[in-house]
Amino acid sequence: MIPKVTYGSRVRGLLEYLWGPGKAEEHVNPHLVAGYDDVALLAPESREREGGGWSLEELAARLDAPQIGAGERGVQQYVWQCSLSLPAQEGQLDDATWSRIAGRFVAEMGFTGNGERAGCRWIAVRHGLSAKGNDHVHLVVTLATEDGAPVWLRQDKRRSQQVADLLEDEFRLGKWTPGRAGATKRPELNRPEVDRARRSGQAPDRDLLRRQVRAALAGAGSEAEWVARMKGAGLLVAPRTSEQDPSQVVGYAVALRPGGVGKPTWYAGRSLDGDLSLPQVRKRWPEAERPSAGQWKAADSAESSLRGEDRMAVWRSSAAALEAISGRLAGVAPDSPQWPAVARASAELLARVAAATEPSGRGPVSRAADALARAAAPPRRAPAPAASSVAGELGRVADALLVAGHARDRGEAAVLLAVVVQAARLVVALAELRAAQQQAHAAGAAAAAAAHLMPLLQSGVQLVDQGHVPNQGGSPQRPIHTAPGPVRPRVDPNVERDSQR
Numbered sequence: 422m423i424p425k426v427t428y429g430s431r432v433r434g435l436l437e438y439l440w441g442p443g444k445a446e447e448h449v450n451p452h453l454v455a456g457y458d459d460v461a462l463l464a465p466e467s468r469e470r471e472g473g474g475w476s477l478e479e480l481a482a483r484l485d486a487p488q489i490g491a492g493e494r495g496v497q498q499y500v501w502q503c504s505l506s507l508p509a510q511e512g513q514l515d516d517a518t519w520s521r522i523a524g525r526f527v528a529e530m531g532f533t534g535n536g537e538r539a540g541c542r543w544i545a546v547r548h549g550l551s552a553k554g555n556d557h558v559h560l561v562v563t564l565a566t567e568d569g570a571p572v573w574l575r576q577d578k579r580r581s582q583q584v585a586d587l588l589e590d591e592f593r594l595g596k597w598t599p600g601r602a603g604a605t606k607r608p609e610l611n612r613p614e615v616d617r618a619r620r621s622g623q624a625p626d627r628d629l630l631r632r633q634v635r636a637a638l639a640g641a642g643s644e645a646e647w648v649a650r651m652k653g654a655g656l657l658v659a660p661r662t663s664e665q666d667p668s669q670v671v672g673y674a675v676a677l678r679p680g681g682v683g684k685p686t687w688y689a690g691r692s693l694d695g696d697l698s699l700p701q702v703r704k705r706w707p708e709a710e711r712p713s714a715g716q717w718k719a720a721d722s723a724e725s726s727l728r729g730e731d732r733m734a735v736w737r738s739s740a741a742a743l744e745a746i747s748g749r750l751a752g753v754a755p756d757s758p759q760w761p762a763v764a765r766a767s768a769e770l771l772a773r774v775a776a777a778t779e780p781s782g783r784g785p786v787s788r789a790a791d792a793l794a795r796a797a798a799p800p801r802r803a804p805a806p807a808a809s810s811v812a813g814e815l816g817r818v819a820d821a822l823l824v825a826g827h828a829r830d831r832g833e834a835a836v837l838l839a840v841v842v843q844a845a846r847l848v849v850a851l852a853e854l855r856a857a858q859q860q861a862h863a864a865g866a867a868a869a870a871a872a873h874l875m876p877l878l879q880s881g882v883q884l885v886d887q888g889h890v891p892n893q894g895g896s897p898q899r900p901i902h903t904a905p906g907p908v909r910p911r912v913d914p915n916v917e918r919d920s921q922r
Contacts, residue, residue: 422436422506422508422522422583422585422588422589422594423505423506424503424504424505424506424526424581424582425503425504425506425578426501426503426581427502427503428497428498428500428501429498429500429502430497430500432481432484432485432561432563433481433485433498435500435502435561436465436477436481436561436773437477438811439451439546439548439559439561440465440546441900445536448549449548449549450466450548450549450668451546451547451548452516452544452546452547452548453544453545453546453547453720454516454519454520454545454547454558455519455520455523455524455544455545456542456543456544456545457533457541457543457544463480463483463544464480465477465479465480473562477555480544480668482717483542483734484544484561484563485563487541487542487563487565487566487567487568488544488563488564488565489572490565490568491565491569491570492569493566494569495571496565496571498564499562499563499564499565499571500562500563500564500576501532501561501562501563501564502559502560502562503526503536503562503581504558505522505523505526505557505558505585506555506556506557507555507557507594508555508595508869509553509554509555509568510873511556511594511595511643512556513557516577517545518592519545519547519558520545520820521592522558522559522592522783523545523560524585525544525588525591526560526588527541527562527584528686529584529587529588530580530581530584530686531540532562532572534566534567536572538566539566539567539568539570540560540566540567541563541564541565541566541567542558542562542567542570543561544560544561545558545559545790546558546559546561547559547562548784550700550745551609553615555776556736577905594677595865595868604679606695606920607694607695607795607798608692608694610625610627610628614626614627616654620862623781623782624781624782624783624787626676626677626686626688626790627692627693628782629677629686629782630656630675630676630677630693631693631694631791631794632695632772632775632776632782632787632790632791633651633656633675633772634651634675634690634693634697634791635768635769635772636650636654636698636769636772636773636776636819636823637650637651637653637654637656637795638650638702638705638769639707639769639770639772639815639819639823640769640815640816640818640820641765641816642667642706642816643709644703644706644709644712645712645716645717645720647702648712648717648720649720650718650823651675651719653721654707654776655677655678655686655886656676656677656678657675657676657677657678657687658673658674658675658720659673659674659676659687660672660673660714660717660718661673661674662714667714668713668714668715669711669714670699670711670712670713670714670717672690672691672698672699673690673699673717674687674688674690674912675687675688675690676687694794694798695798696794696798696799701799704804704805707719708803716767720889724887727824727826729830729833729834731825732825732826732828732829732833733833733836735821735822735824736765736833736836736837736839736840737836737839738821739821739822739825739840740839740840741843742814742817742818743818743840743846743847745845746814746815746847747843747846747847747850748817749811750763750811750847750850750851751850755854755857757810758806758807759807759809759811760854761797761799761806761807761813762806762807762809762812763809763812763815763851764796764797764851764854765797765799765806765812766809766811766813766815767793767847768790768793768796768797769795769815769816769819770816770818770819770847771786771789771793771844771847771848772790772794773819773820774788774790774841775787775789776824777822777826777827777828777837778818778834780826780827785873785876785877786841786874786877788870788873789848789869789870789871789873789874792867792868792869792870793851793859793864793866796851796852796867798867798898815891821842838877841874842877845874845875845877847868848867848871849871849874850883851867851870852867852870852871856868
């Protein structure tokens with residue numbers, strides 16, 4: 422569950438937005454699910470007979486009353502709004518469950534008061550799924566108690582994350598946000614990015630760039646090689662130099678090549694993902710000499726010139742290698758020092774597979790690559806992971822896939838599917854590992870990646886069994902397991918949760 426806190430100074434304006442159509446016409450059936458008083462008494466009346474809309478005056482006046490009582494003592498930005506959002510893979514909850522979650526959230530945040538202090542007035546509003554397909558609820562709290570005392574907050578955003586953790590356990594929700602457990606953070610998409618992607622039918626630029634930059638890291642042996650691979654993937658790359666020494670590179674930005682006469686939109690590495698900032702990337706090659714700004718600009722990568730039969734040979738051998746690696750993972754202890762490097766290499770390999778199979782950046786492999794990258798996210802101040810032979814093998818497979826490039830026709834795509842199947846097995850193994858390590862947030866993210874790939878894994882194995890995709894032979898296929906933790910069979914989520922209580 423992801424809380425997002427904002428502040429304002431107009432209750433009525435916020436209510437008009439929540440009961441309005443939304444920026445993407447996503448506000449369907451807005452209604453109260455909880456509040457400081459009986460929902461039936463608080464709910465605004467519909468004015469359908471008068472041409473549509475809602476009568477929000479009375480609800481706004483009720484919420485505003487304590488702030489009016491506070492007078493000049495009141496908090497200027499007194500409207501506290503927090504959206505509680507579930508990742509799409511969590512499914513949807515019913516109103517009754519959201520009502521309990523909202524009540525528990527405001528209580529744990531301290532807004533409902535106690536024996537020594539009066540509480541605040543608040544409501545929880547629910548409408549349709551967000552533009553990204555997330556079930557969510559909006560909490561609106563006025564920062565003045567019933568007796569007119571102002572409420573001054575300290576570290577409320579951090580507290581909201583802690584309360585979200587608590588409620589995930591209490592309501593048996595998945596833990597999908599490794600950043601909350603101390604891992605490097607991933608900046609969220611903003612509304613204009615989401616709107617542009619919806620209009621164009623393409624993946625958001627930031628998402629596509631994140632996967633391409635990560636894919637370029639897969640198997641790269643040096644900083645210069647990584648830069649060359651980004652350029653070879655068609656990205657625009659610009660080094661950021663030191664003010665004291667213009668030849669010294671201290672950061673970078675990347676952009677997609679614009680179509681027509683448009684201008685590129687640049688993103689700094691750290692704005693793609695926390696572990697893609699230049700200082701984090703450089704931890705991979707601690708002893709290497711840093712390339713100069715001139716070398717960054719001169720770096721170039723040759724395009725692949727393999728014939729179709731050679732590409733298919735590369736994919737067959739890559740699938741066989743991944744199958745062998747997945748088998749080896751089962752024999753590595755959860756507390757092995759190899760795991761940070763293996764997790765990182767697995768995420769980069771899946772980003773490479775996504776680049777080969779879904780160049781548009783849209784599809785289950787791309788979504789799985791994003792989720793697995795969060796499962797592998799390192800702690801913010803962690804040193805470079807220890808060397809790992811398994812991670813090295815994954816890097817060599819990624820190198821081979823880079824050379825092979827994209828499938829040119831359906832026949833090649835069928836062979837490439839064998840790589841996807843084995844990559845999916847690897848992701849399932851990593852999800853099981855993270856669960857065994859009791860890394861709840863990382864396990865949730867890895868399980869989400871496995872859930873995205875499970876339909877491909879199942880259909881791919883059927884194609885192999887039917888002879889449509891060449892089997893690699895050798896050792897027996899590793900049994901397919903459902904991912905651990907929050908990934909569950911897709912049944913009615915309300916029925917499922919009722920059975921768990």
